[in-house]
Amino acid sequence: MRNRIKPPRLAPGDTVGITAPASQGDRSKIERAAGYLIRMGLNVRFGGTLSGQHGYLAGTDEERAAELNAMFADPDIRAIVCARGGYGSARIADMLDYERIRDSPKIFWGYSDITFLHTAIGNRSGLVTFHGPMLTCLAEEPVHPLTLQGFEQLFHPKPVVYTENISPLVALVEGEADGPLVGGNLSLLVSTLGTPYELDTRGRILFIEEIDEEPYRVDRMLNQLRQAGKLADASGILVCDFHNCEPNKYKNSLTLEQVIRHHIVQAGRPALAGFKIGHCSPNIAVPLGVEARMNTAQKKLEFIGPAVE
Known part of the structure; x- marks a missing residue:
């Protein structure tokens, strides 16, 4: 991993670019949700991909990659949300201008399928990015105050701290760990393996989240991470929200908790579960690539410094 580059903080009057690097969303809902950003004092510029469609994608790979590259190159755009x-971020990873991203650092924000881009951008450019709720999430009323509060870290260089004041946390493996935070959606992290953008967990705190995957599928993905050494290489592990990951196909099934405990405890790294990060409400936004410290006795995740300059 390159030395991490922190993007400049936002200020009222700055412009945020809205793009769809994966699947298309409902433009009317996205425009309505952008009102939250406008009320924060930001200007919003909508990309053409919000109206694009190419099957299940928000335009061709070339169109989506070109728009993201253009937003990173545009000096008037200070953040990209x-x-x-949905699906499709990995298809454009080979088309991104990582040198431009490194030389023009700015806030990049999203989660779920965007996990692949977080991993690729972090590996190739060293830019700190943000795992946080997208506009389709903000279009679902009501929006939890803590979900919106996550955007404050983009304006004020104040470290994020997660304690049981937000949600109950459970120690799976006792201990302390520190290192840059990496991770995101489990299925997308697994999809990086064997590619030029492969997840690197060495000396890092790994967090995982998922949605709509049955326990046997979660088992398969965690097993693959384990066999690839990604769990044992991590300094610590955070288990976040696994939304709607219940048995369906198999009548006789291991529970999600059994599957997670099997792989995480076997890895032997300090591990905490219960974080409201992912497809959940609230959806707590966290910076990727920033040094963090976890303590299972204190049940706390604390970032060492701010994520923006």
Whole structure:
């Protein structure tokens, strides 16, 4: 991992670009949700991909990659917020201008399918990015105050701290760990393996979240991470929200908790579960690539410094 570059903080009057690097969303809902950003004092510029369609994608790979590259190159755009996830981010990873991203650092925000881009951008450019709710999430009323509060870290260089004041946390493996935070959606993290953008967990705190995957599928993905050494290489592990990951196909099934405990405890790294990060409400936004410290006795995740300059 390159030395991490922190993007400049936002100020009222700055412009945010809204793009769809994966699937298309409902433009009317996205425009309505952008009102939250406008009320924060920001200007909003909508990309053409919000109206694009190429099957299940928000335009061709070339169109989506070109728009993201253009937003990173545009000096008037100070932050890029993804409209939605879905599928398709990995298809444009080979087309991004990582040198431009490194030389023109700015806030990049999203989650779910955007996990692949977080991993690729972090590996190739060293830019700190943000795992946070997209506009399709903000279009679902009501929006939890803590979900919106996550945007404050973009304006004020104040470290994020997660304690049980937000949600109950459970120690799976006792201990302390520190290192840059990496991770995101489990299925997308697994999809990086064997690619030029492969997840690197060495000396890092790994967090995982998922949606709509049955326990046997979660088992398969965690097993693959384990066999690839990604769990044992991590300094610590955070288990976040696994939304609607219940048995369906198999009548006799291991529970999600059994699957997670099997792989995480076997890895032997300090591990905490219960974080409201992912496809959940609230959806707590966290910076990727910033040094963090976890303590299972204190049940706390604390970032060492701010994520913006």
